[in-house]
Amino acid sequence: MPYPGRIVADKIDFKKTLDAYSAPRGAFRVVEVPDRRYLAIDGHGDPNSSSEYADALAALYPVAYRLKFASKADGRDYVVPPLEGLWWADDMRAFTTARDKTRWHWTMMLMIPDWIGTEMVDATTDLVGHGDPSAQLHEIRIETLSEGTSVQTLHIGPFDDEGAVLERMHDEFIPANGLRMSGTHHEVYFSDVRRVAPHRMRTLLRQPVTRA
Template identity: 35%
Template sequence: MAFDFKKEYRDLYQPKTKPAIVDVPSMRFIAVEGSGDPNEENGAYSNAVGALYAVAYTLKMSYKTDHVIPGFYEYVVPPLEGFWWQPGIAGVDYANKSTFHWVSAIRVPEFVDDAQFAWAIEAATAKKKLDLSHVHLIELNEGTCVQCMHIGPYDNEPATIDLMHEFAASQGYELDFSDDRRHHEIYLSDPNKAKPEKLKTVVRHPIRKA
């Protein structure tokens, strides 16, 4: 059976609808950085997501090619994730989406190193006829965070975030946003298929002891 990160790491991908403190380990991602409204049709964000999935599925299906990745095991492609910020704002301002800066990312297994990533970029470029030069392999270590499962439209996240911040403060923590620690969302639902009120999104914010 294929390894499923969502099932194996439920504390990271299946939190409850009540806030909780979590220590997030270091993870490896393929990622694209950009800016602008994520809802723009054929915009930078939608193009970034398309590029990520092209590389992600090239890696996942590598075992059906002549390319052998040492340590490879079959796995389910993890969900799309996003790290978001706006200059001069701690957190996010949903009313001004055009000012968003983001890193769109998909987690990859530990056997994806620089060499395997380079192979995937070359293979996906040849097959999909896409410019994938803006896709990068990165390592992220979020550390201590407060997180919660948000159910509903993305624009309704502020209510969930308020609960997260109140809970963190009650536990003796304060927010710790920085250039390396951002507002983080993990998308467990496909917005093209699920109704807005049914969308499931993990929302995560960096914190530190007050």
């Protein structure tokens, strides 16, 4: 329940209101991505078998949901944004063609609205820590991501089918449009892997770029 006297506005769903979450299927789109703030945790290794990856998500989600409920109580409700990830390897062929997941580095992230301050994040993290927290809880940091001009597309299907899409993005579309890669590969997960079949998974693939 909201505090007495507080008026709760309509719930904001950033997937529907932010243009940077929009991408076509089967085509590439050049977009301008504004700076965004995230709860973030770094890690390394295969997300399918790494306890480090599972622990990272177990730390991020409780904080994100407590922040959402605190904001709702203060009169501003929103849908917790989708999970996002930055992915890279020392040799990017391990990511695009070889798909050697043991060599991957990652940063997993959940976006936080502009009106939520550092003090609220710190207080919420402390509250989560009073329960049975993930071992990585206190590795959470607030990160501002500045991507600017980016190329993105919507991939529908298993994660392991992304390689061919990324090859076309990196080797064909980006150079053909006078661009070059300038930042870290970014994914936004619109589907819940626990509930959606692999062939129906919806993932936004983004690559920051600059003019060549």
